[in-house]
Amino acid sequence: MEIKSTDASDFKLVYDSSFTLLMRVSYHIVYNEDIAEELVQEAFERFYVKNMTFPSVDEAMFWLIRVTKNLALNHVRRHKRELNMVEKVKKMPGEASSNQDGSKQLIEQETIQAVRKAIESLPDNLKIVIKLKEYTDLDYKGIGKVLGISESNVKVRVFRARKKLEELLGKEDGYVY
Amino acid sequence: MCIDEQLISSYLDGELCEPYKSQTEEHLSYCKACNARLEKLKKVSDLVKLSSPSDEVLSKGKDEVFALLEKKYLGQKKKHISFLRRKFEVTFPTMVTSAAAVVVIFVGGFVLFGSNSSQTNEIVPSFNLQAGQDNVRFVSNKEQGLDSYSLEEIMKYLDSKGYEVDISIKGLKPLEETSTEPTSLE
Numbered sequence: 001m002e003i004k005s006t007d008a009s010d011f012k013l014v015y016d017s018s019f020t021l022l023m024r025v026s027y028h029i030v031y032n033e034d035i036a037e038e039l040v041q042e043a044f045e046r047f048y049v050k051n052m053t054f055p056s057v058d059e060a061m062f063w064l065i066r067v068t069k070n071l072a073l074n075h076v077r078r079h080k081r082e083l084n085m086v087e088k089v090k091k092m093p094g095e096a097s098s099n100q101d102g103s104k105q106l107i108e109q110e111t112i113q114a115v116r117k118a119i120e121s122l123p124d125n126l127k128i129v130i131k132l133k134e135y136t137d138l139d140y141k142g143i144g145k146v147l148g149i150s151e152s153n154v155k156v157r158v159f160r161a162r163k164k165l166e167e168l169l170g171k172e173d174g175y176v177y
Numbered sequence: 178m179c180i181d182e183q184l185i186s187s188y189l190d191g192e193l194c195e196p197y198k199s200q201t202e203e204h205l206s207y208c209k210a211c212n213a214r215l216e217k218l219k220k221v222s223d224l225v226k227l228s229s230p231s232d233e234v235l236s237k238g239k240d241e242v243f244a245l246l247e248k249k250y251l252g253q254k255k256k257h258i259s260f261l262r263r264k265f266e267v268t269f270p271t272m273v274t275s276a277a278a279v280v281v282i283f284v285g286g287f288v289l290f291g292s293n294s295s296q297t298n299e300i301v302p303s304f305n306l307q308a309g310q311d312n313v314r315f316v317s318n319k320e321q322g323l324d325s326y327s328l329e330e331i332m333k334y335l336d337s338k339g340y341e342v343d344i345s346i347k348g349l350k351p352l353e354e355t356s357t358e359p360t361s362l363e
């Protein structure tokens with residue numbers, strides 16, 4: 001189904017199917033709900049203003065994820081100041097969390113922060129891939145489309161990121177294992 | 178020989194195709210070491226997933242943001258995005274000589290994006306709008322009120338503007354009573 005970004009019903013369809021997913025992408029880059037929301041809004045504004053046509057809802061969504069991710073990364077770059085992200089994550093007030101299927105399974109604040117700290121210490125090329133993998137419903141192919149890399153490249157990076165995280169989180173004894 | 182750990186990671190994501198998938202499953206059915214590897218990778222994956230606010234928390238601004246976008250972009254071009262019913266309640270003392278009928282006109286098919294007065298003017302130019310809690314009432318401030326138009330003229334007018342109109346007559350009341358009601362036209 002072709003999607004025209006300025007068509008009201010197409011816009012609504014894409015909005016409804018991608019808002020939460022974009023929030024997950026945005027949030028896990030800026031780690032602030034309000035800023036994440038502003039950036040998602042900005043992405044939808046660009047989507048509309050650019051007056052584009054996509055061959056499917058998925059393609060429109062890939063475009064939006066890419067734009068949201070770039071907006072969020074730019075935001076972080078601009079607001080880096082003296083604190084690096086790892087430090088920010090450490091100082092961040094924790095937020096309640098539950099797992100993807102909605103069952104409220106709270107995990108310790110320290111664990112959340114340890115995990116985020118570990119993710120933020122990954123090299124950039126692994127960091128974004130693991131975030132897209134774990135926080136969106138995208139498969140390797142979809143992640144590849146968003147990032148403009150091959151499916152097998154995604155596969156390799158997901159694995160490397162996991163191994164690094166395993167190592168980083170394993171070291172922090174008591175936290176994870 | 179054990180399987181490559183990267184295959185285990187892909188297997189975990191459900192992205193392993195045949196024949197590797199079957200081979201991996203078969204190997205996992207007896208190899209404790211590979212099962213432990215799978216478990217470790219799964220644990221990391223779960224931890225990352227769990228370190229996220231719930232979808233409920235993340236999507237709480239969804240409607241609000243949409244309303245903003247709608248107002249800013251979608252509202253200007255399209256009048257008929259969603260269907261909204263508004264109720265105009267007026268009395269027509271001239272319609273029935275012995276009693277005033279409260280005529281309820283439902284106007285459907287237009288959406289307001291903060292431009293109440295201009296739309297009101299479009300529908301009935303000489304009336305001011307006073308928004309109630311759940312309906313809207315027109316009360317005449319001017320000499321020439323709704324009651325100087327015939328119902329037929331109003332219908333024609335709304336029809337020419339492309340609104341869906343249906344009319345129901347709520348009831349007939351004696352003039353003395355209706356004259357004290359706030360909806361009556363002085």
Ligand SMILES: [Zn+2]
Binds near residue numbers: 178179
């Ligand atoms: Zn093995």
